[in-house]
Amino acid sequence: MPAHDPASAPATPQMMANAIRVLAMDAVEQANSGHPGMPMGMADVATVLFTEVLKYDAADPEWPDRDRFVLSAGHGSMLLYALLHLTGVPGMDMEQLRNFRQWGSKTPGHPEYGHTPGVETTTGPLGQGIATAVGMAMAERHLADRFGGDLVDHHTWVIAGDGCLMEGISHEAISLAGRLRLARLNVLWDDNDVTIDGAASISETGDQVARFKAAGWAVKRIDGHDFGEIRRALKWAKRQDRPTLIACRTKIGKGAATLEGHHDTHGKALGAKEIAATREKLVWTAQPFVIPEPIAAAWRAAGARGAKERSRWARRLKKSHHRAEFERSVKGELPANAFAGLEAHIAKMVETKPANATRVHSGSALEALIPAIPEMVGGSADLTGSNNTFVKGMQPFDRPDYGGRYVHYGVREHGMAAAMNGMALHGGVIPYSGTFLVFSDYARPSMRLAALMGVRVVHVMTHDSIGLGEDGPTHQPVEHLAALRAIPNLLVFRPADAVETAECWRVALEARFTPSVMALSRQKVPAVRLEPAPENRSARGAYELAPAKASPAKVTIFASGTEVSIALQAREQLEAQGIGARVVSTPCWEIFALQDDAYQVETIGTAPVRIAVEAGVQMGWERFIGEGGGFVGMTGFGASAPYERLYREFGITPEHVVALAKDKLGG
Numbered sequence: 001m002p003a004h005d006p007a008s009a010p011a012t013p014q015m016m017a018n019a020i021r022v023l024a025m026d027a028v029e030q031a032n033s034g035h036p037g038m039p040m041g042m043a044d045v046a047t048v049l050f051t052e053v054l055k056y057d058a059a060d061p062e063w064p065d066r067d068r069f070v071l072s073a074g075h076g077s078m079l080l081y082a083l084l085h086l087t088g089v090p091g092m093d094m095e096q097l098r099n100f101r102q103w104g105s106k107t108p109g110h111p112e113y114g115h116t117p118g119v120e121t122t123t124g125p126l127g128q129g130i131a132t133a134v135g136m137a138m139a140e141r142h143l144a145d146r147f148g149g150d151l152v153d154h155h156t157w158v159i160a161g162d163g164c165l166m167e168g169i170s171h172e173a174i175s176l177a178g179r180l181r182l183a184r185l186n187v188l189w190d191d192n193d194v195t196i197d198g199a200a201s202i203s204e205t206g207d208q209v210a211r212f213k214a215a216g217w218a219v220k221r222i223d224g225h226d227f228g229e230i231r232r233a234l235k236w237a238k239r240q241d242r243p244t245l246i247a248c249r250t251k252i253g254k255g256a257a258t259l260e261g262h263h264d265t266h267g268k269a270l271g272a273k274e275i276a277a278t279r280e281k282l283v284w285t286a287q288p289f290v291i292p293e294p295i296a297a298a299w300r301a302a303g304a305r306g307a308k309e310r311s312r313w314a315r316r317l318k319k320s321h322h323r324a325e326f327e328r329s330v331k332g333e334l335p336a337n338a339f340a341g342l343e344a345h346i347a348k349m350v351e352t353k354p355a356n357a358t359r360v361h362s363g364s365a366l367e368a369l370i371p372a373i374p375e376m377v378g379g380s381a382d383l384t385g386s387n388n389t390f391v392k393g394m395q396p397f398d399r400p401d402y403g404g405r406y407v408h409y410g411v412r413e414h415g416m417a418a419a420m421n422g423m424a425l426h427g428g429v430i431p432y433s434g435t436f437l438v439f440s441d442y443a444r445p446s447m448r449l450a451a452l453m454g455v456r457v458v459h460v461m462t463h464d465s466i467g468l469g470e471d472g473p474t475h476q477p478v479e480h481l482a483a484l485r486a487i488p489n490l491l492v493f494r495p496a497d498a499v500e501t502a503e504c505w506r507v508a509l510e511a512r513f514t515p516s517v518m519a520l521s522r523q524k525v526p527a528v529r530l531e532p533a534p535e536n537r538s539a540r541g542a543y544e545l546a547p548a549k550a551s552p553a554k555v556t557i558f559a560s561g562t563e564v565s566i567a568l569q570a571r572e573q574l575e576a577q578g579i580g581a582r583v584v585s586t587p588c589w590e591i592f593a594l595q596d597d598a599y600q601v602e603t604i605g606t607a608p609v610r611i612a613v614e615a616g617v618q619m620g621w622e623r624f625i626g627e628g629g630g631f632v633g634m635t636g637f638g639a640s641a642p643y644e645r646l647y648r649e650f651g652i653t654p655e656h657v658v659a660l661a662k663d664k665l666g667g
């Protein structure tokens with residue numbers, strides 16, 4: 001047996017890194033799918049990070065003051081799973097690694113937040129991790145200001161690959177982090193010059209290090225296989241007064257017998273022959289999924305390194321006068337009086353019945369919410385005045401103290417949505433932000449991940465239809481409501497007036513595990529909720545706003561948002577002709593779908609004719625109007641003109657609704 005056989009040799013960093021390499025290649029081999037190259041290439045860097053630098057206690061992966069670790073290059077999931085297993089995260093036993101990528105395991109193809117203990121965010125769509133990490137670093141700074149460095153004092157570490165840095169979102173993330181000077185954000189770039197198709201240089205000639213530097217980051221290049229250099233660089237990163245990039249020059253598949261450095265190691269099993277030769281090269285005699293005890297013990301000790309620090313922290317928390325508020329915020333519970341101001345505002349709106357744009361009503365709702373819910377942190381992608389997301393008195397979130405609650409995200413919708421995810425994942429912050437609804441397309445990949453992860457973020461998306469008028473079809477969403485409603489676990493609210501807007505805000509904030517979109521208008525609309533209600537009617541998703549006067553109802557008109565008032569006018573006209581018509585307001589389809597059958601059936605009603613009116617495409621409305629129902633809305637793109645003209649030209653009028661209803665009734 002050679003002297004450095006892992007079964008007997010002391011657990012050097014090299015041996016500990018080789019444990020990651022072997023686990024990665026064996027798990028991918030067993031699954032016959034996965035990505036061994038990246039975990040093998042970054043094993044050395046990850047070993048130093050997890051054994052010497054990262055602040056964590058594997059026994060409690062939810063310790064609020066832990067350093068966050070984000071594997072942005074999510075395809076290298078076996079790196080993370082190996083680390084979680086080796087450091088001793090509860091539940092991450094070897095069985096999980098044996099069952100990599102299998103049904104029911106905690107080791108899915110790409111890391112999934114909420115599915116696997118210790119996974120801080122879902123990654124796989126390249127670039128999302130680094131952009132999400134920006135939000136985590138923002139939340140950390142914000143909470144450090146709110147609760148003090150005694151309770152909040154940690155870093156956010158990211159491993160990103162060439163792919164993450166090629167993605168456009170990386171630009172938004174890097175420039176935002178640089179501008180905000182997020183010194184607790186440290187990115188380790190797996191600089192291996194390999195992507196799937198071959199060398200990264202076949203599609204990239206940019207200088208990444210120069211790019212980060214230009215954005216205000218501190219940068220360094222190292223040999224990612226030299227433990228001394230890695231150690232010094234990670235320590236250097238913690239000392240900087242700005243975010244840091246460490247370009248770690250690595251070889252993909254490092255350690256593989258013949259494939260080291262080859263793009264073939266990126267995304268497939270190495271094969272039995274290569275694995276046997278690699279075992280020999282690494283002098284690794286242990287069977288697959290067996291870690292020699294000295295190495296396993298050293299890893300477990302690394303995982304427990306932070307235990308003392310965690311108990312010291314827990315003692316500080318116990319004594320802190322911030323304790324109750326800190327615990328409440330981090331758990332994501334709302335303050336006891338969170339909605340007192342909002343309910344008073346609703347009562348006032350019922351009384352005063354203001355006609356205005358729903359974006360303005362949203363601004364008024366926020367005026368009641370912002371003072372009551374200190375963890376709400378707002379912002380806009382450079383459309384503050386249009387989105388009505390700013391409440392007087394809010395301070396900008398900015399260096400040096402980061403106590404402000406309003407983020408100037410700049411024109412970075414995608415980066416903004418990802419940063420919001422990061423803040424929500426970090427905990428202690430409820431992020432909301434604004435842009436135009438049409439630009440949900442720019443934010444969609446991160447919104448989808450928010451829905452998949454189940455995080456509470458609120459996207460205020462104004463200018464929600466042709467009703468925005470003169471800016472024209474580039475800015476007029478048509479298919480966006482349908483597209484957003486298609487995302488599972490995303491609440492799409494489209495309130496009709498001041499009361500509904502406030503009600504929807506409440507539902508959004510109470511949805512602890514669901515992101516929301518508030519689709520809001522630029523144009524003024526009349527109040528439709530004129531009477532006090534004993535309950536939050538929007539919390540049913542859809543409800544009968546106006547019953548038929550002439551009974552039984554012959555027509556039910558369904559509408560959302562700004563078209564609810566059109567539906568009410570159509571109802572008046574039908575009733576004037578002796579045709580009983582009722583109106584159902586549908587502020588949130590997803591919530592309506594959760595109501596019991598009896599309520600849904602009763603709300604949809606039995607009128608023979610069902611018409612829907614919404615200034616968007618029809619897709620999805622069948623759930624209310626059935627196959628034979630009528631739809632008044634858009635069938636193509638809008639146009640540039642004053643909105644009243646557009647509604648007339650595109651036939652979204654009470655008269656058109658009436659004509660269609662009568663036609664369906666047979667004259």
Ligand SMILES: Cc1ncc(C[n+]2csc(CCOP(=O)(O)OP(=O)(O)O)c2C)c(N)n1
Nearest residue numbers: 038124125126161162163164194195196266
């Ligand atoms: C947005 C997105 N596009 C494409 C992919 C598919 N994909 C996964 S890994 C990868 C190449 C990444 O290259 P690199 O980051 O250098 O990783 P390495 O080859 O070093 O493992 C691609 C294109 C993806 N996961 N996400």
